[in-house]
Structure formats: C-alpha cells, structure tokens
Amino acid sequence: MSNVIEIKNLSKSYRIHKKDPGLKGSLKSLINRQYEMVEAVKGIDLTISHGQLIGFIGPNGAGKTTTIKMLSGLLYPTTGQANVLGFTPWQRKKDYLKQISLVMGQKAQLWWDLPLYDSLLLQRDIYEMTKPDFNQSLLELTELLELKDFLKIQVRKLSLGQRMRGELAAALIYYPKVLFLDEPTIGLDVVVQKKIREFIKHYQQQHQATIILTSHNLDDVRQLADRLVIIDHGQIAFNGTTTELINRHVDHKRIVLTFTQPINKSDLEPFGQVTKFNPHRASIQVPRADTTRRAAALLEKLPIEDITIEEPSLENVVRELFTKQDYA
Numbered sequence: 001m002s003n004v005i006e007i008k009n010l011s012k013s014y015r016i017h018k019k020d021p022g023l024k025g026s027l028k029s030l031i032n033r034q035y036e037m038v039e040a041v042k043g044i045d046l047t048i049s050h051g052q053l054i055g056f057i058g059p060n061g062a063g064k065t066t067t068i069k070m071l072s073g074l075l076y077p078t079t080g081q082a083n084v085l086g087f088t089p090w091q092r093k094k095d096y097l098k099q100i101s102l103v104m105g106q107k108a109q110l111w112w113d114l115p116l117y118d119s120l121l122l123q124r125d126i127y128e129m130t131k132p133d134f135n136q137s138l139l140e141l142t143e144l145l146e147l148k149d150f151l152k153i154q155v156r157k158l159s160l161g162q163r164m165r166g167e168l169a170a171a172l173i174y175y176p177k178v179l180f181l182d183e184p185t186i187g188l189d190v191v192v193q194k195k196i197r198e199f200i201k202h203y204q205q206q207h208q209a210t211i212i213l214t215s216h217n218l219d220d221v222r223q224l225a226d227r228l229v230i231i232d233h234g235q236i237a238f239n240g241t242t243t244e245l246i247n248r249h250v251d252h253k254r255i256v257l258t259f260t261q262p263i264n265k266s267d268l269e270p271f272g273q274v275t276k277f278n279p280h281r282a283s284i285q286v287p288r289a290d291t292t293r294r295a296a297a298l299l300e301k302l303p304i305e306d307i308t309i310e311e312p313s314l315e316n317v318v319r320e321l322f323t324k325q326d327y328a
C-alpha cells in the first residue's frame with residue numbers, strides 16, 4: 001500500500017503576546033512588547049497509507065487542530081516536512097486543494113445566509129465540477145445525509161445536526177481523496193452522531209478515501225478507525241490499533257463471576273484483586289498472562305454459575321494513559 005501522508009519532524013510554535021496582569025501590565029506591555037512561544041506540535045513523525053482512517057485523539061490543547069491545519073495548508077509549520085498526495089500542503093497548490101477537504105465541527109464553513117443548495121453550487125464552480133458529476137454527487141449525498149428536507153433552507157435556520165450534515169455535503173461534493181475531520185460530532189446528539197459516523201465509514205469505503213479524524217468521542221474512534229494515533233503535549237504518545245494499545249498499556253484483565261450459592265469475599269481473595277463483591281456476584285482483577293489459569297482454578301474451586309473475561313474499556317485505557325506523567 002502506498003503512503004498518502006508522510007510527516008517528518010513536524011513542529012509548530014505560536015508566538016503569543018505576554019502581558020503581566022492588571023493595568024500596569026497592559027501599559028508596560030504597550031511600551032515593551034514581550035513574546036512567548038507556545039510549542040503546540042513538537043516534532044511529530046507519521047505515515048498514513050492509502051484508504052486508511054486514522055483516529056487522532058488526545059486531550060484538549062494536545063496539538064490535534066494545529067496538526068490538521070498544517071496538513072490542510074492553513075498553517076505554515078515552524079520546522080519539518082509533510083507530503084500529502086505528493087504535495088507540500090502549505091504551498092496551497094490548486095491541484096492539492098482540489099483533492100483534499102477539511103471539516104471543523106466547531107467552525108461553520110457554509111455561507112450562513114444562503115440555502116445549503118446554493119453553497120453546494122458554489123462548491124461546484126470553485127472545484128470546477130462538470131454538471132453530470134455534480135448532479136451524481138448531489139444525488140448520492142442527499143440520499144446518504146438525508147438533506148432533501150432542508151436543501152433549500154437558509155443555513156442559519158438549520159439545527160446543528162442539519163448544519164453538520166450540510167458541512168459534510170459541501171466538503172465531500174467534489175470527492176476529495178484525503179479528508180481531515182476535526183471533531184465532526186461535537187455537540188451533536190447521539191442519533192446524529194451515529195448517522196455521521198456511518199456516513200464517514202461509507203464514504204471511506206466507497207471512495208477509498210484516506211481520512212484523519214480527530215475526536216473527543218471515543219465511540220467515533222472505536223467504530224471507525226483502522227488505527228489510533230494519540231497525541232499529548234504536541235508529541236505522539238501512541239500509534240497502533242486499539243488492541244495493541246490495550247495489550248501494551250494494560251497488564252490485567254477482569255473476571256466477572258456469578259455464583260450458584262453465596263460465597264465469602266475471602267474465598268475469592270486467593271485468585272486476584274477483588275474489585276466488586278456481593279455474595280452472588282463479584283469481579284476480580286488478574287494479571288493478563290495468568291487469566292486462563294486463574295479462570296480454570298476458579299471454576300474448579302468455587303460454585304460458579306457464569307464466568308466472563310473482560311478487557312478494560314478503551315475509555316479507561318486512554319484515561320489512564322493521559323493521567324500518567326511518565327510518557328509525555
């Protein structure tokens with residue numbers, strides 16, 4: 001598989017104006033402006049191959065939006081290189097911009113006073129689409145995103161969910177090969193979130209698009225992403241599948257038990273750390289490598305009705321990772 005995105009040692013620092021608090025500080029800063037650098041992205045390396053969907057996650061301020069802005073040509077990096085579809089994004093070549101698209105959940109890109117349909121017509125002209133191509137694309141997107149009822153309504157009058165579907169339609173009407181989605185489901189109710197997720201997956205598969213999706217919502221990532229890239233303090237903290245993340249960072253599994261007759265907590269203690277207990281039902285935490293042996297021992301020694309072995313949730317793993325201090 002060929003690489004569509006290659007990033008080498010990419011960094012971005014913002015220069016921000018430093019000011020002491022209060023009026024005195026304001027006056028002082030007028031005379032003697034002081035600047036401070038914020039290192040938003042610190043030398044990241046990343047390769048993404050054709051047709052992959054990458055879940056790009058990390059806490060607030062980690063550098064996700066900054067990275068996406070550089071890759072979509074909105075920001076110059078401070079240092080480093082990126083190659084997307086054979087182009088350097090920030091050179092903003094027309095042939096590049098015609099093949100990519102950026103959707104930001106927090107920022108409206110549609111024309112507020114125009115009906116969605118008119119914004120789509122503008123996209124047709126900007127991206128120099130033929131009428132048959134446009135009509136075909138419009139038909140498909142109207143169907144998939146259920147736009148029919150509000151195509152002719154002014155964007156400012158749409159609900160957030162409708163507007164987001166409109167944003168996606170405008171972003172995809174010209175069939176970009178690379179798609180940057182920055183928090184596309186933010187603020188939406190779960191039903192709309194699910195629809196948007198299904199739509200993104202469909203688009204990826206139908207058009208073999210390469211997609212970077214940033215999200216706070218781990219459901220997005222779990223259900224859509226082929227691979228997970230975790231960024232924290234501007235650096236990549238993890239790059240791999242969710243299974244690899246769990247295997248690498250979690251050294252335990254949980255065994256959930258129900259009993260045919262009541263038992264004592266002390267009966268369970270030899271088998272692992274008891275995390276939940278009542279006489280009929282309990283959970284214990286056991287070392288990963290020893291899970292099978294312990295489960296067999298439990299079945300042999302205790303009156304077990306049912307036994308299940310659970311992986312920790314992605315939420316817990318990610319939360320644990322972000323609260324650890326030693327990997328940043």
Ligand SMILES: Nc1ncnc2c1ncn2[C@@H]1O[C@H](COP(=O)(O)OP(=O)(O)O)[C@@H](O)[C@H]1O
Nearest residue numbers: 014016038040059060061062063064065066067
């Ligand atoms: N335009 C800007 N000027 C100064 N600092 C910025 C600007 N944009 C982002 N930052 C800072 O850069 C860091 C990374 O921000 P951002 O890329 O938006 O993170 P994320 O999208 O992961 O929340 C943060 O510390 C943020 O405050």
Ligand SMILES: [Mg+2]
Nearest residue numbers: 064065066182
């Ligand atoms: Mg952001």
